[in-house]
Amino acid sequence: MPTSNSSTEPAIEIAGLAKRFANGVEALAGVDLVIEAGSFVVVLGPSGAGKSTLLRCINGLETPSAGRTIVEDRSVEKRSLRSIRSHVAMVFQHFNLVGRLNVMTNVLCGRLGKRSTLASLIYLMRKDDLGVARRALDRVGLTDRAWDRADRLSGGQQQRVGIARALAQEPSIMLADEPVASLDPAISEEILDLLSEIQKQGITMVVSLHQVDYARRYAERIIGLNDGRVVFDGTPEALSDAVLETIYGRRNGSNGLAHG
Amino acid sequence: MQSSRPFTDAGMAAMAWPTASGLPSRAVVLGAVGICVVLTAALSMLELGRGGFLASLGRLFEYVGNIIATPDWEYAPTVASKMLETVEMAFLGTALAVVMSLPLGLLAARNSAPHPAVSHTIRAIMTTIRSLPELMWALFFVTAVGLGPLPGVAAIALVSIGYLGKFLAEAIEAVPDAAVEGVVVHGANRMQVRFYALMPQAWPDFIAVTFYVFEHNVRAATVLGIVGAGGIGYDMTMAMRLFRYDRLALILLAIYLAVTILDRLSDRIRARVI
Amino acid sequence: MRDLSPLPRKRVNAFPLWLAALAALFVVVTRDLEIDFRALAWGAADMGEFLGRFETPDFSRLSRYLMLMGETVAMGLWGTALAFLGAFVIAPFAARNLSPHPLIYRVARELLNFLRAMPDLLFAMLFVAAMGLGPLPGVLAIGMHVTGFLGKVFAENLERVDPGAYEAVRASGAGFLQTVMWAGWPSVLQETVGYTIFILDRNVRMAAILGLVGAGGIGFEIKTTMGLFQYDQAAALVLVVGTTILAIDYLSAWARRKVR
Numbered sequence: 015m016p017t018s019n020s021s022t023e024p025a026i027e028i029a030g031l032a033k034r035f036a037n038g039v040e041a042l043a044g045v046d047l048v049i050e051a052g053s054f055v056v057v058l059g060p061s062g063a064g065k066s067t068l069l070r071c072i073n074g075l076e077t078p079s080a081g082r083t084i085v086e087d088r089s090v091e092k093r094s095l096r097s098i099r100s101h102v103a104m105v106f107q108h109f110n111l112v113g114r115l116n117v118m119t120n121v122l123c124g125r126l127g128k129r130s131t132l133a134s135l136i137y138l139m140r141k142d143d144l145g146v147a148r149r150a151l152d153r154v155g156l157t158d159r160a161w162d163r164a165d166r167l168s169g170g171q172q173q174r175v176g177i178a179r180a181l182a183q184e185p186s187i188m189l190a191d192e193p194v195a196s197l198d199p200a201i202s203e204e205i206l207d208l209l210s211e212i213q214k215q216g217i218t219m220v221v222s223l224h225q226v227d228y229a230r231r232y233a234e235r236i237i238g239l240n241d242g243r244v245v246f247d248g249t250p251e252a253l254s255d256a257v258l259e260t261i262y263g264r265r266n267g268s269n270g271l272a273h274g
Numbered sequence: 275m276q277s278s279r280p281f282t283d284a285g286m287a288a289m290a291w292p293t294a295s296g297l298p299s300r301a302v303v304l305g306a307v308g309i310c311v312v313l314t315a316a317l318s319m320l321e322l323g324r325g326g327f328l329a330s331l332g333r334l335f336e337y338v339g340n341i342i343a344t345p346d347w348e349y350a351p352t353v354a355s356k357m358l359e360t361v362e363m364a365f366l367g368t369a370l371a372v373v374m375s376l377p378l379g380l381l382a383a384r385n386s387a388p389h390p391a392v393s394h395t396i397r398a399i400m401t402t403i404r405s406l407p408e409l410m411w412a413l414f415f416v417t418a419v420g421l422g423p424l425p426g427v428a429a430i431a432l433v434s435i436g437y438l439g440k441f442l443a444e445a446i447e448a449v450p451d452a453a454v455e456g457v458v459v460h461g462a463n464r465m466q467v468r469f470y471a472l473m474p475q476a477w478p479d480f481i482a483v484t485f486y487v488f489e490h491n492v493r494a495a496t497v498l499g500i501v502g503a504g505g506i507g508y509d510m511t512m513a514m515r516l517f518r519y520d521r522l523a524l525i526l527l528a529i530y531l532a533v534t535i536l537d538r539l540s541d542r543i544r545a546r547v548i
Numbered sequence: 549m550r551d552l553s554p555l556p557r558k559r560v561n562a563f564p565l566w567l568a569a570l571a572a573l574f575v576v577v578t579r580d581l582e583i584d585f586r587a588l589a590w591g592a593a594d595m596g597e598f599l600g601r602f603e604t605p606d607f608s609r610l611s612r613y614l615m616l617m618g619e620t621v622a623m624g625l626w627g628t629a630l631a632f633l634g635a636f637v638i639a640p641f642a643a644r645n646l647s648p649h650p651l652i653y654r655v656a657r658e659l660l661n662f663l664r665a666m667p668d669l670l671f672a673m674l675f676v677a678a679m680g681l682g683p684l685p686g687v688l689a690i691g692m693h694v695t696g697f698l699g700k701v702f703a704e705n706l707e708r709v710d711p712g713a714y715e716a717v718r719a720s721g722a723g724f725l726q727t728v729m730w731a732g733w734p735s736v737l738q739e740t741v742g743y744t745i746f747i748l749d750r751n752v753r754m755a756a757i758l759g760l761v762g763a764g765g766i767g768f769e770i771k772t773t774m775g776l777f778q779y780d781q782a783a784a785l786v787l788v789v790g791t792t793i794l795a796i797d798y799l800s801a802w803a804r805r806k807v808r
Binding site: 073075096099100103104106108109110111112113114115119123124125126127128130134135136137176179180183 | 716721725726729
């Protein structure tokens with residue numbers, strides 16, 4: 015269950031976050047951000063802007079070179095990863111399911127953070143965990159495919175399984191890293207609608223996208239990222255063409271992928 | 275984060291597997307039961323050491339402890355030269371096998387043999403050769419040509435021909451018909467088909483396998499000395515019989531080093547050549 | 549007519565160089581070992597005579613031989629079981645993208661290399677010297693050497709699994725063991741079973757050989773009969789071994805086809 019419905023309490027605080035990769039690429043060059051609980055935030059920007067890296071720093075999949083992240087009053091570091099990850103769920107661009115396992119087992123993965131038993135190693139889980147998984151599956155509308163192998167599902171269905179897995183964690187925060195980049199438009203909208211409904215039920219939603227129209231439609235707040243820096247932070251209404259140019263423009267002055 | 279105590283009565287009833295029935299799938303259960311049955315049956319066929327299993331293990335640890343104790347470093351030059359001899363045996367055997375398995379592989383493949391009878395016969399010969407271990411072949415050759423590295427080289431070469439020949443034949447048979455057609459259509463005769471369509475496709479895999487075979491042969495060569503077919507195996511047997519644990523330590527170390535270094539080298543060269 | 553654009557510089561074909569080097573090496577080594585290949589031709593008559601001693605296989609003690617063969621197969625089975633167990637435990641630590649720490653990864657890899665480097669026959673000789681004659685040293689020898697081989701293969705398979713699957717399970721809060729069991733092994737199940745069946749075939753072959761140094765099974769019987777110049781019986785034994793191995797060959801090929 016989400017911890018708090020108060021929209022004034024920060025769920026995520028990011029201060030001075032920077033990340034330089036081993037090959038010299040500077041993905042994040044100093045990001046300061048506060049995300050309130052229960053909001054729908056879209057991180058918008060071209061590919062390579064650092065959107066993925068930003069999200070992955072929040073749940074510890076990347077370790078920043080500088081700065082820190084505080085999630086629900088806990089600092090993200092090696093020791094706290096397990097407890098943070100039990101409240102922060104992630105949805106991936108390429109779904110990241112275990113293809114050979116059935117849908118229900120994939121969704122059950124979401125419960126692993128809460129159960130570190132020996133029994134879980136042989137796939138023996140508590141019935142209440144199975145109940146949570148089943149409810150999550152029902153929420154995304156895939157109960158009838160529960161026992162099918164995950165790699166037999168279509169792209170959109172697999173992403174819904176990914177979302178169910180995230181829901182099974184009973185998270186307070188959900189991070190979606192380019193959740194619809196691999197899906198066609200009709201399905202993309204279904205997925206984003208689903209994420210929007212989930213957010214309305216009280217889960218903080220942070221979604222990274224590169225499609226401007228989706229950002230405009232679903233976000234309560236848009237954070238424009240370019241070259242690892244925040245270049246815009248405001249409502250969708252404030253997203254003018256001039257602003258878009260700062261988001262999608264390249265350092266050398268040429269224009270990137272600005273779609274209207 | 276709570277951890278449950280799953281093995282109480284109430285606990286067990288509250289757990290299930292993620293399948294439609296709540297129990298593991300039939301294939302898994304049958305497989306697990308089957309394996310247990312087979313292994314138990316096998317156990318009854320094995321008469322284990324006198325004094326029991328644990329006593330035997332105890333003696334093993336004691337033996338290993340003796341070996342690790344104090345190696346006889348003055349023995350090192352002898353060990354080095356014997357190890358070199360062992361490696362040379364493996365190299366020669368492999369090289370000979372490569373050369374001889376090329377024509378044999380071509381003849382054994384159904385799509386490049388002049389007649390099915392030829393391919394069947396050669397296949398059968400290669401299977402027979404392969405079914406006996408190098409050690410037995412070495413024994414056989416020792417009776418013919420006497421002691422020394424020659425019988426060892428012959429044994430290694432023979433068994434390697436069995437493997438390389440079979441592999442080459444399968445690789446040639448796996449060449450898609452389309453590749454052959456492309457050449458035949460331009461008027462190639464059988465020999466030309468072999469060299470322009472079949473061999474080039476089968477060649478890279480064959481070379482890769484040659485390296486694996488070499489790695490295997492180095493290991494095989496280390497033991498052939500037991501029957502007098504050259505290499506460090508003889509020294510090892512002697513050291514064990516005379517309880518010279520200090521020399522044994524050195525011999526084992528030399529074998530480990532040689533095999534590891536050659537394995538790495540072989541992997542590197544294979545990566546460059548492919 | 550316009551001049552043709554220049555061809556890119558052709559890579560020097562190193563093949564003839566390799567060939568020449570190998571040929572030279574061949575000559576050098578032959579000299580060093582003082583080998584005269586003609587001895588093989590001269591010895592052909594001896595080889596023929598030796599083979600002739602095996603002409604009349606004596607099957608009078610067939611039931612005993614079959615029992616010994618059964619013991620050999622049992623050795624192969626248990627050796628495989630031990631090796632599978634060892635590899636199952638060690639391989640996740642030897643997979644770079646799974647291992648909990650780079651140092652543990654290095655140690656696990658080196659351990660597997662060491663076990664792989666020593667031929668089973670070597671282990672068997674040592675174990676027989678330590679524990680006495682019988683099948684136990686053979687089982688342990690096979691178990692140890694093959695743990696190295698299987699472990700390396702399993703580890704490489706685990707490393708090739710889509711890293712996204714590992715990430716997603718970790719991001720749900722799963723620990724090392726859970727990631728291995730839920731995302732690792734299920735993704736490589738087919739290859740794992742296939743290799744194990746393949747190695748069972750090889751291990752039974754090995755078990756027969758190990759008997760030659762006293763580690764139980766039918767190999768030991770072959771050694772004793774040949775030592776006593778009872779070639780008829782040795783011939784029968786060799787035939788029993790050969791037929792059984794052929795049968796297992798077919799069985800394992802069939803089993804591997806079913807697993808695919």
